[in-house]
Amino acid sequence: MCESNAYLKDGDNEVMLMESVDTIEPYENGLKLMDSFGKQMFIKAKIKNMTLLNHRIILEKLPLDNL
Amino acid sequence: MCESNAYLKDGDNEVMLMESVDTIEPYENGLKLMDSFGKQMFIKAKIKNMTLLNHRIILEKLPLDNL
Numbered sequence: 425m426c427e428s429n430a431y432l433k434d435g436d437n438e439v440m441l442m443e444s445v446d447t448i449e450p451y452e453n454g455l456k457l458m459d460s461f462g463k464q465m466f467i468k469a470k471i472k473n474m475t476l477l478n479h480r481i482i483l484e485k486l487p488l489d490n491l
Numbered sequence: 492m493c494e495s496n497a498y499l500k501d502g503d504n505e506v507m508l509m510e511s512v513d514t515i516e517p518y519e520n521g522l523k524l525m526d527s528f529g530k531q532m533f534i535k536a537k538i539k540n541m542t543l544l545n546h547r548i549i550l551e552k553l554p555l556d557n558l
Contacts, residue, residue, distance in 0.1 A: 428543060474516070476514070
């Protein structure tokens, strides 16, 4: 399967946010993620890096003053 | 393989930009795309929608006054 896992970068750590992400699109001031089961998540973050062959999507929190 | 194809939305059309995209990351005022052969492309666009299970990444040109 070709879904990727989404991680949120928090300092030097990367925290797993959602497994098996199928869809990502901009939503209001952040992103909407949906996994392959249809579960949705909204997060005030932007894409920092995606490597699809590694199944990794790294997100980064948006600074609060951008909201 | 789990690469996706990147398309640029142009009105109602979607124009193929790059096949077999592996990596996407922000770059200056746009995005850097790299395919699975290492070919790079820079484009002043943002991600409009990605559906990984359909292998589709839709990009949208940034308005010129954002550059």
